[in-house]
Ligand code: NOJ
């Protein structure tokens with residue numbers, strides 16, 4: 150498979166105008182370019198900074214305080230006067246090296262409010278606000294200060310005071326893991342403390358009633374909002390404490406047991422952006438590229454080595470229990486005979502990938518250490534990332550994969566023993582470079598070692614960013630699991646190719662709570678997916694897998710599994726099931742055909758937690774693909790094909806739920822029809838409970 154990635158061409162227009170506003174003026178505002186969104190700033194009598202947000206004259210965020218609590222210095226939160234206000238308009242169109250679309254317009258108005266303490270030591274704090282047509286954002290900037298070269302943030306106190314008791318989709322605040330089911334409640338009913346429901350892996354019971362972001366909301370008037378952060382590179386991730394009694398949220402940064410502050414930074418420094426997506430409908434949230442526009446442009450230059458691809462894996466068979474990651478029952482012991490990552494099995498998967506238009510193979514369990522990887526109190530030094538098990542001949546597997554034109558994906562399960570990983574990472578990357586690996590999947594299952602650190606604190610954010618930067622030096626793209634919620638860094642570091650950070654398909658293989666319910670993915674599309682690409686690992690055909698795990702199953706129809714390749718965005722998409730479950734199945738043709746890198750993407754309809762339909766046009770071929778999914782409810786959706794270029798006839802192959810399909814009672818019932826359509830056709834999708842539909846469109 151060949152992909153053409155154009156170098157980052159850029160910048161059609163840059164409009165920049167700078168206006169000084171009189172220093173004495175205490176009230177100021179910035180509006181979105183279309184004038185619909187307006188963000189107002191003021192200081193109150195105590196000199197505390199306050200902002201508010203309106204949409205078409207309707208209040209969304211009522212005046213809310215901003216400020217930083219410092220360690221070893223007085224807070225930067227009051228006693229300010231406005232020294233000056235700078236305003237600026239920005240309009241450029243930039244190109245994504247890979248993504249949901251090729252061109253992205255970054256059009257916004259910016260307002261920098263320079264605050265200065267009225268009394269000694271007259272410190273300055275800048276608040277930078279931006280208004281886009283699809284939302285607002287702000288960040289703190291602390292310039293040089295006389296007498297100190299760094300800053301220690303004990304807590305950030307950014308408030309979001311809501312104007313109504315909105316319907317919310319949220320996961321509980323957790324400093325270690327994002328693998329929770331979303332809850333739907335009114336804001337006043339958010340009770341995160343009783344909803345930490347994760348029986349697996351690490352999780353931290355933070356004492357506050359808080360949520361992790363993104364948190365998505367719908368107002369009584371039908372406006373959709375989503376709160377998250379952008380550009381998190383050297384700071385702690387944010388959770389939002391929820392105060393139902395005064396309808397407000399406030400940042401609580403992820404901390405550490407090892408330091409009395411949450412962030413340390415040399416001066417000058419800028420915080421990540423706090424962002425609120427605002428859309429008149431649910432679909433607009435997905436179509437927004439606000440999070441990318443808030444991130445810095447590509448710092449890696451030519452990234453043509455970052456190649457979107459479909460992949461298979463020696464992976465699901467371990468989650469099903471058909472084989473195992475480990476080689477033996479005890480480290481160094483005799484083989485138990487159930488090891489998955491053998492040379493022979495790898496060749497079997499390589500053959501399967503090569504004959505089915507699948508570009509890559511992930512191999513988990515290839516290296517020593519899996520005998521003790523989980524549940525062991527001291528996980529230091531268990532994995533070494535370079536020593537294969539005796540039945541895995543890496544040189545031979547690499548040779549065979551190259552011969553067949555299949556790329557191998559390296560796997561580093563760190564078991565969250567980060568100190569061990571950091572010691573060995575250079576050696577590990579040298580091995581990858583030696584064998585020509587250009588993609589890496591990392592994993593951080595377990596509580597972090599060093600003890601007292603958390604997956605989402607500044608120590609760990611720095612770690613994930615360093616892994617990305619190091620990987621870039623070796624021309625390696627990274628797909629991380631159990632790491633940090635994406636914040637749009639893929640724009641700056643385009644080797645940040647995908648990420649888990651949700652309850653993935655794996656939960657269906659082993660979770661004791663019944664797995665991911667049919668409403669999970671129609672919720673994910675409007676929540677987690679707003680943060681960035683998702684390595685969900687779709688494409689399970691053997692939905693019930695009773696021969697392996699009679700008490701577990703996937704809770705969707707087979708047609709929905711196909712639709713996920715289009716709906717759930719990732720430039721790397723796994724065909725997750727076992728080759729034997731695909732062989733000879735006519736529906737597998739959709740997985741062979743579907744693209745992974747897009748010229749454009751259109752969100753045709755959707756409601757949070759209920760249904761969503763997305764159409765995407767493949768880069769290069771120009772072919773279109775459509776995916777539509779529903780929750781437990783059956784529904785008919787009428788699709789207008791006006792997105793197809795006029796003048797052409799198109800062959801549409803429709804993979805739909807069978808007439809009696811049902812996620813639980815009849816999940817594998819699928820019908821495949823071929824139609825001829827043009828850009829004035831209407832297709833009715835008949836989605837069954839927990840079902841979906843996938844369509845490929847090729848010009849005739
Ligand atoms: C959890 C990851 O999400 C999964 O994909 C992986 O197979 C296991 N950890 C083992 O590393």
Ligand code: CA
Pocket residue numbers: 328630631649653655
């Ligand atoms: Ca996981």
